[in-house]
Amino acid sequence: MTEFLIRHFVKDYEQTEELEVRTRYGTLASLVGIFCNVLLFAAKAVIGLLMHSISVTADAFNNLSDAASSVIGLVGVKMAGKPADSEHPFGHGRMEYITALVVSFLVIEVGFTFLKDAIGRIRQPQHMEFSALSIVILLLSICVKLWMSVFNRTLGRRIDSKVMLATAADAIGDVVTTSATVFSLLFFSATGWNIDGFVGLCVSLVVMWAGIGIARDTLRPLLGEAIDPEDYRKITAFVEDYDGIVGSHDLIVHNYGPGRNMASIHAEVPNDVDIETSHEIIDRIERDAARQLGMFLVIHMDPVETKDEKILAVKRQAEETVAAVDPRVSIHDLRVVEGKERVNVIFDMVVPYGYAEDEERKLVKKVRKKLQQIDHRYQCVITVEKSYMAQGEEE
Structure with missing residues (x-):
């Protein structure tokens, strides 16, 4: 089904590096999300009202928030696809992150609302009505959410979209919450014990956690x-x-x-x-x-x-010395200015982000001392810097 939708609704679907194609992928994902989530909301809302279940109702409005998220995402994709202009020479691509951040706050708000309702149901439980048909519909909704997770993950990986990958993760969260709701209904049918409020509480917490996760994932690229x-x-x-x-x-x-x-x-x-x-x-x-x-x-x-053997020898000495002190540290831009009584050895040294300023000073001092042990004429001029690669790893 996923490949069918991509092939029939995304023109030039193989050209994923093109911004226009990315916009088409985003539009498809948003429209599918709106359709599926509105359908699930309507079905679950009816079940929740008929059964007087706060957990089912909370799950229904979670789907409605997902539909609203898809609407906002659709607007965001369209705005992100706008070309660069004089005020935004790098384009409007970050609108996709901003809309995802808005979505995260909506999801958190929905979760918080039903957290309060669930606490109220725990304090004052209400009578529930069991229906086998409702269980069947909820199980079908789990299947739909599983497919939506696979669908969004496939699209997200294909165009490297953090928003779609977050949506895929959110869909798995919906599977968990709906499964918990089904469990509470089956438990009520088997024992007569109403744990609806407690399950609703769990569902609301999962929804809020999903919203926090989306916010975290979208803040990273916004911050850098x-x-x-x-x-x-x-x-x-x-x-x-x-x-x-x-x-x-x-x-x-x-x-x-x-x-x-x-x-x-x-x-x-x-x-x-x-x-x-x-x-x-x-x-x-x-x-x-x-x-x-x-x-x-x-x-x-x-x-x-690349040819002066004296300078290349000094470079090897510096590299070996630094590696012996800390293998995680590297050097570059080495220059040698040779005089009669002293040799200036100038280079940059890249250290992991775990280094504090005091540790950097100790490292520089140790490297200088070891190089002077090799040749007392060496006067090292070292500039310490950090890598821009994740986890402070360096080649």
């Missing part, structure tokens, strides 16, 4: 995330694969919405190559990155020594 290690390796490998590039570092990626990334990186080039030749290579990489990676890439050119 560290680059994923896999993406880090992909981009650095892409840059370093070109002839004339001997290394890279300081990769930073800025996200302006799904599929809208801007990045900067330092590319190391041999210092004995004509600057215009290196510049031409850099320009070609930037053009190819826009076409092949769908990314606006800005490259800073760093000339490095």
Whole structure:
């Protein structure tokens, strides 16, 4: 069913890197969400009213909030698809995150409302009516939500959409809440004990937790995330694969919405190559990155020594010394300024985010001491910086 809908309602569905195609995927997901959730709301609301069940009613309005979320998501997808303009040169892609954040607050509000109602039912239980048909309808709704989870997860992975993946997770939460509701009804039928208020309380808490999860997932890209290690390796490998590039570092990626990334990186080039030749290579990489990676890439050119054996020997000494002190630390941009009685060894040192300022100072002091033990003339000028890759990992 998922592939059928994609093939028939998403034009050029294979071109997932195109913003227009992403918008079509988002529109399809929103429309399917609206249709399914409104249908589930109507069915569960009728059951809840007939059976006087707060847990079923809470579950019904949870589906209604999901439908409202899909409506807001549809508006957000349309707004996110607007092209760049003079006031928003990087486009409107972050509207998708903002609408998801609005949705999260709606979900939390629905959960809180039924939390209060559930507490009231626990204090003053009401008579319930059992119906086998209601159980069948609720079981069918579980099947629908399971399919919706698979549907949104498939679309989310295909276009790398955090919103759709969050919707898929929310659908699984709905499966859990509806299953709990079914259990409470079957328990009432078997024992005559009304635990509806307690189950409604659990359902409301699950709904609120789902809303908090959506908010957490959407706040990350809005605040600015560290680059994923896999993406880090992909981009650095892409840059370093070109002839004339001997290394890279300081990769930073800025996200302006799904599929809208801007990045900067330092590319190391041999210092004995004509600057215009290196510049031409850099320009070609930037053009190819826009076409092949769908990314606006800005490259800073760093000339490095590749032939002078004395300088290369100092570089190896520095790398081995730093690795011996802490294998998680790396260096780059090493330069050597040699004098008669002292040798300035200048380089940048990348440390994990777990390092405090005091630890950084101790690390610098230890590295300087060990390098001076190798050659007393070494005077190290070290700049400490941190990686922009997730978890502080570094190549």
